[in-house]
Amino acid sequence: MRGEPRADQGKGVVILADFEQLARVLRGGGAPARVFNIELFVDEPVRAALAERLGIGGPADPEDPLAIARRDAALFEALGYDLVRVHLPGAEFPVEIPGRQAGGRRTAQGYLVHEHAGPIQTPEDMEAYPWPDIAGLDVRPLEWAERHLPGGMKAYDLAGQFFECACWLMGYESLFVALYEEPEFVEELLSRIARVYFDYTRLLCQFGCIGVIWGGGRHGFQDADHRGSGVAAPSHPAAAQGGGTHCA
Numbered sequence: 001m002r003g004e005p006r007a008d009q010g011k012g013v014v015i016l017a018d019f020e021q022l023a024r025v026l027r028g029g030g031a032p033a034r035v036f037n038i039e040l041f042v043d044e045p046v047r048a049a050l051a052e053r054l055g056i057g058g059p060a061d062p063e064d065p066l067a068i069a070r071r072d073a074a075l076f077e078a079l080g081y082d083l084v085r086v087h088l089p090g091a092e093f094p095v096e097i098p099g100r101q102a103g104g105r106r107t108a109q110g111y112l113v114h115e116h117a118g119p120i121q122t123p124e125d126m127e128a129y130p131w132p133d134i135a136g137l138d139v140r141p142l143e144w145a146e147r148h149l150p151g152g153m154k155a156y157d158l159a160g161q162f163f164e165c166a167c168w169l170m171g172y173e174s175l176f177v178a179l180y181e182e183p184e185f186v187e188e189l190l191s192r193i194a195r196v197y198f199d200y201t202r203l204l205c206q207f208g209c210i211g212v213i214w215g216g217g218r219h220g221f222q223d224a225d226h227r228g229s230g231v232a233a234p235s236h237p238a239a240a241q242g243g244g245t246h247c248a
Helices: 021-028 044-054 066-079 125-130 140-148 162-170 170-183 183-204 238-242
Strands: 005-007 013-015 083-085 102-104 112-114 156-158 211-214
Touching: 005 156, 021 211, 066 083, 066 140, 125 183, 162 170, 162 183, 170 183, 183 211
Parallel strands: 083 156, 156 211
Antiparallel strands: 005 013, 102 112
C-alpha cells in the first residue's frame, strides 16, 4: 500500500509518498496508516546542507529557474515527505526598500524584521511600494512539477499571511498603533495584501500538482474584524473560495 513504510535492502526505512492519504487526515477522514510529516518551510541553507549530505545534486545554479524545484523534489522524497514546496520567485513582499528600512534588524536566520517601522508608513509609501506582479511570474517551476514530481507527492506554497505581511511592511509597533489611530489606512493595506495573495492562490490552483495552499499569519485576528479596531480582516475561506476546489 502506498504510504506505508518499506525496507530498503537493509539501508533503513523508505516512506512512499501518499498525498491522498495525507489529505484525508487533514480533512478528518480517519486514522492514517502512518504518521505524516509536513513543514511550513525549511530554510534554504538547511535544504542545501541536507541535499549535500544525501548526495542529491550539487549547489543550486541561481541562473537555472528549475534547479531548486528539481533538488527539493528529490530531497523531500528521500526524506519521506508527501508535500514539497514549489515557490515562484517574485511572489514575495519585499521589505528591503532603499531609503525606507528604518527599524529593521536581521535575525540569526537572515530575515529582516521591522519592529518599529517598515517600508510602508504613509499612503504615499503604499503607492510607491513595488507590489508583487503575480501575472508576470515565471511559472516554469510549477510546469516542471506538473510533469516530474515523484509519484504520490504534491506541491504547495504559502499564501494568506495577511497580518504577518502587514507586520513586515509597517513594523509591529507602527501597525498596532495604526490599528487604532488610522484604521482606514490599515484596512487599505490589508486589502492590497489580500489582492496579491488571492491572485497568487488563483494562479497556484491552476496547476494540478498543487495539493495545498498554506495560509497563516493570523496573529490571533478574527475573520470579521480585529477586536475594537473596526478593521475588516481578509479571510482564508475567501481565499479558498476564489482559488479552486482541488487543493486540500
